[in-house]
Amino acid sequence: MAKVASLIRKSHFLGTKIRNLRKRNHLTLEDLSARCVKQDPASAPSVSYLSMIERGQRTPSEAMLENFSSVFQKPIDWFLDSQPEAPELAPDKGNSGGIMGMALEPNFLFAKEILQIAIPEMLSQAGISGRQFAHLLIRAHQEHHQNHFPDLERAADEVGGKNLYLSVDELKSILQQKGRTLVWFKQDSHPDQGLITSYFKEPNQVYLNEQLKQHPARLKYDLAVHIGHAVLHTTEGLECTLTTGESRQDAHTFDHDTPNAQDILRAWQDFESSFFAGALLCPRTPFRQLLESRGYDIRVHQQLGISASVVMRRMTSVSPYPHWHYFDAYQAGKLKAVYRGNGIPLPWGNMRSVADPCQHWAVFRKFHDDSQQSSAQLSILNVDGKPRLYCCESVKIIDVADRPRVLCAGLDLTPAIAAQGIDADALVGELQQACIQHGGASVVPYHMKTQLLRVAKILNIQWVERGLDGVVRVICTRGKSCPRQPSCYVERHS
Known part of the structure; x- marks a missing residue:
């Protein structure tokens, strides 16, 4: 015994x-x-x-x-x-993305009853709201499944008939067929409050901001989200308020600072409807065919009459290559949306500010670029002690609230390199050393460029090829982990 x-x-x-x-x-x-x-x-x-x-x-x-x-x-x-x-x-994630998990051991300390007591206390001490925690759960779920939600895709296909070119009038008609009445209201953007673009009011009214008449791409998205709520959820107790502008990202506040079951459910319903909206406006099969024909050029959003953010988020879901990330950011490091199906670390915290974020990330550099053109960047970042090679496409936009935002879609090239029988660790490590020897950035040496160009052509993503024509930059998640020699963070603060 x-x-x-x-x-x-x-x-x-x-x-x-x-x-x-x-x-x-x-x-x-x-x-x-x-x-x-x-x-x-x-x-x-x-x-x-x-x-x-x-x-x-x-x-x-x-x-x-x-x-x-x-x-x-x-x-x-x-x-x-x-x-x-x-x-x-560490939990085995297989090919799934997201940050590394932790085992819920010892098991008796992670019993359901203990967690239900400990989580609200932990969040209260960490200063994380119930809404933020709900979104963190959803993001982890989304990244674990690498943005694949076939039931929501099927629901959107049934409603939209896989029509890649739905017009504003067609979306209005669908929403009205689902029992919703459309009402226009007027509200201007406020410097400290951003802009409410639309909201639902029981029992069946959808209020649309008149400013959307000047922004049909955003109007399409709002209509599609409300269609999603009408199709997926009952109206009783339904709350749906869509906003834009950095300071309003928590406008749809929950009733409690600490999470409860209703908070989590409400956040999940918002996510479902947002994903549904993307699938309705960009149905998988025709949208993927369009992207393949255009080399994943983000400018297809102009052809479709939808926003660049919808196109870039949807890319991460329909592409046969699974290792994507996506950032939607306001200046000063405020993240509106994040997806990390390739497990890339965050360049800054979206629930807390950091004193030394690396300024070499493409999303940071784009804020200081006045060009309205998209730009590609190759980056090397140490993850779990090994250098990984990323490529991203970034574009600076002005939203409906007249606020600048940077959208960034990118992918981890390391698995694609390894799939071609190339020693990815050795190639990326050699490229990293070349960058460090040249102050943190370097052109791609010819013998590597030919190999990477072959990878880019197999992926059929034209902005990866454009990135190869520029310089590769060494980036880090925090100044204290800067691999450059000497550290750019130390130089800046010495």
């Missing part, structure tokens, strides 16, 4: 280690159970018992642990708390 109790006290990470080890070896629960039967039928766990072990609900016997040890060729001590190796405890 004492031996069992001792094993329990040493096995808090055991379930996570076994699950990640099993997945890394491409084994199902059935496969692992069968392997254990082959080693020793008497101590082998059933599939259901093995599932409970992985979830931290059961502790294996010493004999069963020896069985696991034989199957995976690991010493018994490896499975116990004395060796909580970081790679073994």
